[in-house]
Amino acid sequence: MDVMTAIKERRSCRQYKSDPVNEDDLNMILEAARWAPSWANTQCCRLVVVRNKEATLQLAGCLAANNPATAALSEAPVVIVACAEKQKAGYKKGEAVTDKGDYWYMYDTALAMQNLTLAAWALGLGTVHIGLFDAAKAASILGLPPEVVCVAMTPVGYPTGEFRNPERKDLSQVVFWEKYGQRA
Amino acid sequence: MDVMTAIKERRSCRQYKSDPVNEDDLNMILEAARWAPSWANTQCCRLVVVRNKEATLQLAGCLAANNPATAALSEAPVVIVACAEKQKAGYKKGEAVTDKGDYWYMYDTALAMQNLTLAAWALGLGTVHIGLFDAAKAASILGLPPEVVCVAMTPVGYPTGEFRNPERKDLSQVVFWEKYGQRA
Numbered sequence: 001m002d003v004m005t006a007i008k009e010r011r012s013c014r015q016y017k018s019d020p021v022n023e024d025d026l027n028m029i030l031e032a033a034r035w036a037p038s039w040a041n042t043q044c045c046r047l048v049v050v051r052n053k054e055a056t057l058q059l060a061g062c063l064a065a066n067n068p069a070t071a072a073l074s075e076a077p078v079v080i081v082a083c084a085e086k087q088k089a090g091y092k093k094g095e096a097v098t099d100k101g102d103y104w105y106m107y108d109t110a111l112a113m114q115n116l117t118l119a120a121w122a123l124g125l126g127t128v129h130i131g132l133f134d135a136a137k138a139a140s141i142l143g144l145p146p147e148v149v150c151v152a153m154t155p156v157g158y159p160t161g162e163f164r165n166p167e168r169k170d171l172s173q174v175v176f177w178e179k180y181g182q183r184a
Numbered sequence: 185m186d187v188m189t190a191i192k193e194r195r196s197c198r199q200y201k202s203d204p205v206n207e208d209d210l211n212m213i214l215e216a217a218r219w220a221p222s223w224a225n226t227q228c229c230r231l232v233v234v235r236n237k238e239a240t241l242q243l244a245g246c247l248a249a250n251n252p253a254t255a256a257l258s259e260a261p262v263v264i265v266a267c268a269e270k271q272k273a274g275y276k277k278g279e280a281v282t283d284k285g286d287y288w289y290m291y292d293t294a295l296a297m298q299n300l301t302l303a304a305w306a307l308g309l310g311t312v313h314i315g316l317f318d319a320a321k322a323a324s325i326l327g328l329p330p331e332v333v334c335v336a337m338t339p340v341g342y343p344t345g346e347f348r349n350p351e352r353k354d355l356s357q358v359v360f361w362e363k364y365g366q367r368a
Binding site for chain 1: 185186187188190191192194196211212214215216217218219220221223225227229230231232233234235236239267274276281282283284287288290291292293294295297298299301302303305306312313315316317319320326327328329332335336350351352353355358359360361362363364365
């Protein structure tokens with residue numbers, strides 16, 4: 001699938017069939033994440049692929065019950081949890097070197113996850129970036145060591161149902177020219 | 185260009201021709217950023233497109249002189265600065281709702297920037313995510329209001345020279361199965 005098509009047509013999927021994900025396709029989307037760029041190529045992002053049903057239900061239990069993504073995590077055959085090694089992105093010789101401190105791990109994890117979601121869409125697989133959950137609880141379920149933080153997760157599977165297609169702001173509201181607030 | 189090809193072949197470009205960027209292509213990559221998903225569709229990311237040579241040189245001056253990206257920002261015909269409205273991503277009813285506080289703006293900005301860099305690559309345009317610079321100085325150059333933070337920037341233009349192709353860790357080092365640290 002063409003890059004621009006994937007970018008424009010990708011949707012956040014919150015309903016999934018229970019069919020298992022093709023093994024080659026699963027590996028392909030993990031490869032896509034692996035190829036993401038990162039701060040000085042430090043590659044802080046780590047992915048945990050969860051297929052054990054008991055574990056995916058435990059992960060779903062880290063979200064509020066009324067979050068539509070909770071059902072998605074329970075239904076989908078695979079859940080991928082994006083984690084990050086701390087004190088890598090945004091660091092130089094052990095020191096944080098920008099005003100964002102250690103939070104470049106958020107940036108780098110997102111680069112990897114966006115690669116993953118686009119590659120997934122091209123393969124007919126649905127995903128949705130989930131950020132609102134009890135990260136400490138998820139970290140405990142996955143056995144994260146103290147130097148690793150849990151950032152985001154996504155169900156992965158064959159989507160079903162209707163996709164919502166939320167509007168985007170007009171380009172003139174989000175893109176400025178030469179100075180902030182200056183329109184074309 | 186196929187999604188996976190763009191993901192695997194995209195390189196961080198640090199040498200540019202001075203040729204102006206095709207206007208339609210520039211709009212296309214901004215569109216790609218606009219279509220990125222975001223926290224509850226809050227769309228906190230704002231892009232400032234800078235083509236005025238004096239201004240791009242000022243932005244280059246926000247980096248250390250020995251950073252190879254400094255020359256890239258000076259040479260390229262376009263610089264795009266990714267900014268973010270604070271207290272949108274990661275927030276619900278005005279309150280931060282995760283342990284990452286306001287730093288979901290890093291995640292959402294990266295989603296938009298990864299769309300942009302992939303779309304650019306498919307159009308023959310080079311980019312490189314730059315995070316190590318004086319963000320306060322850049323904010324002042326662009327006239328950012330206090331509720332907006334400067335996150336990252338990239339030169340945009342037709343690349344020249346050799347691309348570095350930094351190695352990635354093996355998939356078995358970055359992907360775990362069921363539990364953190366557990367290999368396939």
